Amino acid sequence: MIMEKVNLTSSVSEFILLGLSSRPEDQKPLFILFLTMYLVTITGNLLIILAIRSDPQLQTPMYFFLSFLSFTDICFTTTIVPKMLVNFLSEKKTISYAGCLTQMYFIYALGNTDSCLLAAMAFDRYMAICDPFHYVTTMSHCRCVLLLAFSCSFPHIHSLLHTLLLNLLTFCDSNVIHHFLCDINPLLKLSCTSTFVNDITIKTEGLVVLVTPFLCITFSYLRILTAVLKITSAAGKRKAFSTCGSHFTVVILFYGSIFYVYLQPLSSYTVRDQMVTIVYTVLSSMLNPFIYSLRNKDMKRGLGKLMGREKS
Structure with missing residues (x-):
């Protein structure tokens, strides 16, 4: 029976990725578009990392997490876009069985790492605004490293679980x-x-992993909003909102698209959902550097110093 199961599973040695369009005339324009987006993503996030690492004034917990968020975004996009680019120029748009499961593993591991890092950044802002007297001790370097370690390790365990469960299924038709x-x-x-076990795992463990960081972020920002509204100074309110505004924009963009795709029944999953998937897999990673640099004075200064140093 075991050998029979293996033979059935291995009958599908590769998958065909239909992509965004099947029309030949669309392939080159899509290749140029996504290559441009990929290069902008890599360049923008590298600049964020270099600016943070080179500026002593950006050596704070917020920017510590931001630098790793940028690194994760680079890895996340690299898991997806290069294969897309190859398929745009190939007649045979295939991916091996092992390659498909590997890609899925890293998509979920890195995507959930992004989610955990956004939650850590929200907690950092909560401590900075709502409990500033204990901020230095609470957000010590040791605790930041522990938060980072959890944000990077737990998503890999979650991703491994779903990848192993998927590997137990049989693909013998399309x-x-x-x-x-x-x-x-x-x-x-x-x-x-039967995908019963997979469905139950997604609706229980998967839902907890997806929603928990979002609830942490929501709770943090509700407390932040309450604290900001108590500030009497208009300048103080503006400073608090500008500090959190960029992070909140990223959260809305990232979670809005994820909830649209995943919080719906499997039977209703359509081709339209792949367009929304682009938002949190490609577009969000590309826009993050712009959102953080354009709406953040410290990042603007750090990037200015970096660019000035490179010119000189």
């Missing part, structure tokens, strides 16, 4: 994925064996 990446919902639709 191998065509109506998506530009190996996402769990389109893959579950292709299975010709």
Whole structure:
């Protein structure tokens, strides 16, 4: 029986990624568009990392987490876009079975790392605004490192669980994925064996992992909003809002698109959802450096110093 299961599973050795469009005339324009977005993402996030590392005034917990968020965004986008670019110029838009599961693993591991880092940044802002007298001791370097370690390790355990459960399924009919990446919902639709365990795990463990950081962020910002409204000085309110505004913008962009895609029944998952997937997989990572630099005076100064140093 074990050998029979292995033979059935291995009958699908590769998947076909249909991508964003099947029309040949669309492939080169899409290649140019996503190559440009990818290069902007890499450049923008590298500049954020270099600016933070080179400016002593940016050696704070907020920017410590931001530098790792930028690094995670680079890795996250690199997991997805290069394969898309290859498929845009290839007639045979395939990905191996092992390659598909590997891509899915890193998408979920890095995507949830992003989520945990955003929660850590929200907690940092909460401590800075709501409890400034204990900020230095609460957000010590040791605790920041522990938060970072958890943010990076726990998502890998979560991702490994779902990847191993998916690997137990049998794919013996169609191998065509109506998506530009190996996402769990389109893959579950292709299975010709029961996905009951996968569905239950997604609705329980998966939902907890997705929603918990968002609830932490929501709680932090509700407390921040309450504290800011108590500030009598208009200048003080503006400073507090400008400090949190960029982070809150990133949170809305990231979680809004994720909830749209994943908080719906598997049966209602359509091709339209892949367009929304672009927002949190590609667009969010590209826009993060602009959001943080354009709405943050400290980052503007840090980037200015970096660019001035490079010119000289």
